[in-house]
Amino acid sequence: MKSIKIGCQPPWYDDELKEMKKKLDKARKKSGKFETNSQIKNQFLDLEKLYRELVESKMSEYFSAELSSEVISKKFYKYVKSLSGSTRIPDVVYSDVKSTTKN
Numbered sequence: 001m002k003s004i005k006i007g008c009q010p011p012w013y014d015d016e017l018k019e020m021k022k023k024l025d026k027a028r029k030k031s032g033k034f035e036t037n038s039q040i041k042n043q044f045l046d047l048e049k050l051y052r053e054l055v056e057s058k059m060s061e062y063f064s065a066e067l068s069s070e071v072i073s074k075k076f077y078k079y080v081k082s083l084s085g086s087t088r089i090p091d092v093v094y095s096d097v098k099s100t101t102k103n
Contacts (some may be wrong), residue, residue, distance in 0.1 A: 008082070011075075017054060024051050046103035 024047050031044040 010059070010062075010079070012022075012058040014058065017058060018052050020054055024048060 024044075027040075027044040027047050031041045034040045
């Protein structure tokens with residue numbers, strides 16, 4: 001079977017996550033072959049939990065290092081947009097410019 005490489009990986013996806021994902025995939029295949037063996041299934045579930053925790057920690061490390069609360073980069077919004085798949089324009093856009101009325 002040929003694997004397909006996904007073109008855009010999140011910026012925090014590194015070699016450590018890649019190796020952990022390979023281990024998880026091997027454990028998933030092994031647990032599928034031995035469905036009745038609860039020890040193998042538990043090992044897979046533990047590894048899956050570790051993988052999720054590692055992804056969350058890498059993501060939080062990335063965002064805490066790259067972004068501050070005052071400045072959120074265009075790169076961040078581009079990534080959020082790619083996750084949501086949204087291309088719509090907001091219904092309401094507010095401006096800081098005060099309008100003056102003529103009497």
